[in-house]
Amino acid sequence: MENDELVQNMLLELRRGTLSIAVLSQLSMEEYGYSLLKALSEKGLEVDQSTLYPLLRRLESQGLLQSDWRVVDDARPRRYYVISAQGKTVLAKLKKEWSAMTETIQKMLS
């Protein structure tokens, strides 16, 4: 495999783990798929729709998000997602572990 492809695959693996945390952290207020995508992008995290939408459904099926169809401003009906009470509990634990883990890795890399 070429170096670049290798690095891309390893980064994908890395991103996959962090994406759930990022998504949970950005849904304290409700968003629909595309508005969330833009919010993540504005904060520097580029995600494909083909990655984000299945993740939203997975997080909802795990009880970490809840969703509702809404019509806002004459737009077509959209599914809005927001973090659930269980999601908040899980996010708090993930944050703690994430901080500990990044600190550990940071020490190894420096």
Next chain:
Amino acid sequence: MENDELVQNMLLELRRGTLSIAVLSQLSMEEYGYSLLKALSEKGLEVDQSTLYPLLRRLESQGLLQSDWRVVDDARPRRYYVISAQGKTVLAKLKKEWSAMTETIQKMLS
């Protein structure tokens, strides 16, 4: 799924992505499996043999590590791993991306 199990699964996913970086970063000097395991543990990263050994073989098959059987101090022959030239190039790229990514997530979480 119970919260704890959910969190554990999400953390596993998170760790899977970071473990390759951690391992590459710790193999500038050669180590055998168990000595690497201890080195990682001392730095705060607990890894199972059943996770680490397949990862070492995978990284070697990708050309990022090289290995040799050696006999040191009358011990039984052990396979020693060290980062390859290609591995160093890849690690440098991963470090850069890792820093950018953790900074992005950190901002979202704070």
